[in-house]
Amino acid sequence: MVSNHIGNISPSQRAKNDKPIDTDLVGSVTGAISHNGIIVPDKQDTENVRQCGPSPLSASETKTLVVESARRHKVDEVFATAIAWAESGFDRIRNSEKGARGPMQLIPATAAQFGVRDVCDPAENIEGGMKYLRVLLDEFQNPLLVAAAYNAGERRIYEYGGIPPFRETVGYVAKVVNYQLGLPMPAAKGKPSAGAPEAVADAGEVRDVGVIAVKKTGRFVGGVMHF
Template sequence: MVLAGLLFCSVSAVADIYKYEDRNGKLHFTDRPMKGSGYRLLWHSPTRQKKSTSSRIDLASSDRNRHLYSPMIEEIAKKVRLKAALLHAVIKAESAYDPRALSRTGAKGLMQLMPDTAKRYGVYDSWDPRSNLTGGATYLRDLLIMFNNDLRLALAAYNAGENAVKRFGNSIPPYPETEAYVVRVLDLYRENQSSGQFAALE
């Protein structure tokens, strides 16, 4: 199922937007797709501009939702002992801040929780932003613990599942979508850190 809220929202145009749906049905968004990563053009900027050094997705609804949910995201990040800049990066890569995001395999909400993961973390309503964020943030924290604070492995496990990471000898599985996802989130995380907007929270 496509992400209708993003397909038909009004767009503030600064760059082309690409979408990728991985083998688990999770949706990922970027304006700088890696070569061979499988991203497809979702929206084309009517006025091409010089290539920006920022990877910011400038969907109007994404910006509105980011501002709306930022206090909750930062509260939950502090509660589960994650950096707010990291949690924001994962949310942006997973759903572009759309609380109604739905993949064809049933991943839901801001952090694209699969039904089994939601059940595992006591999330009974994945459409509820607070429940979804709390479950996803706790899962990400547990993955960091599981993989000895190796952020790259934790992100790979969030995308492909911890068993996939273990199956490949505690390394990033050689799936193009997972490799691209890890790079994407790390890029967003670095941008969030360099912006300084989360410094007072961490």
């Protein structure tokens, strides 16, 4: 049985869900898991969800809105920007096949739950996403579990007693952490890797990014990060 020490829920949290926990499925695909806490039925009609046009804001302007909203809702701003970047590249990808829309990739049910009237409006969308992040942080009190829940839904966290072993979700959490560490993103074979996101401070400066304190001078040696 695989144990995820950095992403396990507490015994009291696990007691909220009476379903058996199976962590032997590492590497399995996501299937029809939810997006942003709502279990999406296989036959849900997502084609009729209104498409968002191009963002009226630049990526930099979108990031600024994310930071401002994060401060209002007392969400770590680097963690919040990591989620927004992983979801949409700061609103560069506005529509998903699952019906998610905008910078925080909200589906209609989640948008309605958090009072978002126009899911395509960047400011409204970000506010809704930040409210949801605040709820998840209060629930799980662990940014790794919060990132996983934002991608796969809260129920999956309880089902598996930690980060769900879905390829999509594990990759999503890694993407969020990589952003926070300022590491370049792995590229597909034959393509150049993406540049490191601007999440960390100048060389030698230590910043608290919500997961661990990061030094820009960190490097990989033998597959292990050394600081």
